[in-house]
Amino acid sequence: MPKSTVCSRRKPSAKREAILDAAGEVFLEQGYAAASMDNVAARAGVSKATIYAHFTSKDDLFRAMVRRRCEQGEVFAPPSRPADARATLTALGRRLMDLLLSPEGLAMYRVVMAESARQPDLARAFYESGPAAGKEQIAAIIADLARRGEMAVADPWVAADLFVGMLRTDLFMRALLGLPQPEGRSLDGHVATAVETLMRAHTPPEKEDRP
Amino acid sequence: MPKSTVCSRRKPSAKREAILDAAGEVFLEQGYAAASMDNVAARAGVSKATIYAHFTSKDDLFRAMVRRRCEQGEVFAPPSRPADARATLTALGRRLMDLLLSPEGLAMYRVVMAESARQPDLARAFYESGPAAGKEQIAAIIADLARRGEMAVADPWVAADLFVGMLRTDLFMRALLGLPQPEGRSLDGHVATAVETLMRAHTPPEKEDRP
DNA sequence: GTCTATAAAGCGATAGAC
DNA sequence: GTCTATCGCTTTATAGAC
Structure with missing residues (x-):
């Protein structure tokens, strides 16, 4: 690049x-x-x-x-050395949350969404270089995990979509609306829940070991 | 009410x-x-x-x-007669998608988010009467499914959060940005994927029967 | 309560000197 | 390229008649 x-x-x-x-x-x-x-x-x-x-x-x-x-390059780097699915997804999820909740990122979402009706091409450019590019990188990493037998994934893009969706929940909505985050839940706990749910739905048969 | x-x-x-x-x-x-x-x-x-x-x-x-x-009342009514988890969640998910993707709903999200910095109390009022109220109703319905043994749920609020998150994915983001929806995937398929993933993570042991 | 007419201020954009 | 000064228009909000 x-x-x-x-x-x-x-x-x-x-x-x-x-x-x-x-x-x-x-x-x-x-x-x-x-x-x-x-x-x-x-x-x-x-x-x-x-x-x-x-x-x-x-x-x-x-x-x-x-x-x-x-204009930003790769924001979700693949793990430097092969790791198991849980560790990889957890690192990925944490990175995504930091990006989503950054004040500049949130402001960018707000202003582009507000102007999207009058600037359709700008909204498209933002989407493709932001959310879409990020999801593409996450899907590639999930596809690699599947290739190595760490996950059972039918469609990496669907899995990436589910994963991002489970991370971008109310927490993100509240942040976009400028509301304070509830104190109880930690970001790490939030990421762990999403990782666990995704894994339960995509655990390869030979690795089945429920806690 | x-x-x-x-x-x-x-x-x-x-x-x-x-x-x-x-x-x-x-x-x-x-x-x-x-x-x-x-x-x-x-x-x-x-x-x-x-x-x-x-x-x-x-x-x-x-x-x-x-x-x-x-000022709107209950938007997610519980099923009129007890139904199994998949059917209940599917109906719920479909209703949520219709609400999220309605032009007025989308415009409301955009304008309130854009003004949230200057109108914090308004953003809070919108959040509580909209997304928060909806999630609360969904959590109540999930709690009822759990009580009847249709699902194994540790925390209905977390489950509702995951469910809503898996539905409010890129589809919603693209809609907020005013971008056309990709043609391939149908709304019903989208809902089915979210329901299936949630169920796999919350199937009670005695009902375990994988397709 | 509802109108027409207008005040007062801020806006995007430009002219012209240097 | 950069500045000061200003044009022409739109904006929110109000005065005063009915």
Whole structure:
């Protein structure tokens, strides 16, 4: 995968980067409509006219900001050395929860969903480089576990979907709504429950050993 | 449960209702910030001043609209006569999917999430009267199945969480983002997969019979 | 209660100097 | 490229007649 010096169709002008950073903060905090170009300019430390020298409109700036934040490589690395299904899924689940519950990630979900009606292509780009890419990587790891006989999986994509779904429960919904998390349950316990349920439904016959 | 003539702290003035209906359409379509009072007035067939005679501000109108749409009774009725776990869960899952994927429901999620930072109490009210109330009803039904020996459930709330999570997967995420649903998979198949996975993890020992 | 007309402020976007 | 200053429009909210 290309990582740097490739696809730099624009030289990384310092001001341009500052504007994009500021736009990220303002749009993600306030939403597209409530955010103002004056606000972005102030937070970037430039004048409003400078923004319009780099971007043709508020819309253009918003799209550039979202697209830049979508450019991220592999977020779910396969385990460095082969491990059993429970350990692999637990690490994976924990990583997913951290991503889902990060403030920037949550804000991104909110703002893109809010604008999805007016920016269908942007919503698609976000989905494909975010949730879809992540699920694809998880499905690949599950497929590998199945290949090694650690799990009995008919369709790795369905299994990945179930796994992500069991992790992205009320906890995620509450986070998206900005509500405080209930104190009782820990993230690790939450992940363990999902892993256990998935394993019970996908344990290969020769490994059957109920606790 | 009280249904009508109760809690009518305001007489249902016709214009007031028209304004609230119009506000629902406009806010849910365009989002809070992008919606204008002129637009609401036009769609309600009244003048802008009339709106301000009933509501003190745009914010007040928005809150009244959300709160009114949150007043809904029981959405997941228990089965009329006792049925086995698979049938009960399948009906329940199908009902949940219909609710989650309805255009009004989706728009409500989007607009409340987008405004959650500025309206924390509104987000909480929506959550409690929507997702939380639904999950509570589902947990009660699962608890009843467990009591009758149809399922082996340690914690009905955890089971309900898992069940809802497995249903509210990518399908729901894509719907929130306004993306078209993939053609291949049917809603019924999706529900069946979730029911099957939940059952495998919660089948009581004396009923063990794998297909 | 409901209207028309308007005030006051903020918005996206641009002109023109440097 | 970057700035200051400003245009033209839309917005929320209100005054005053009926």
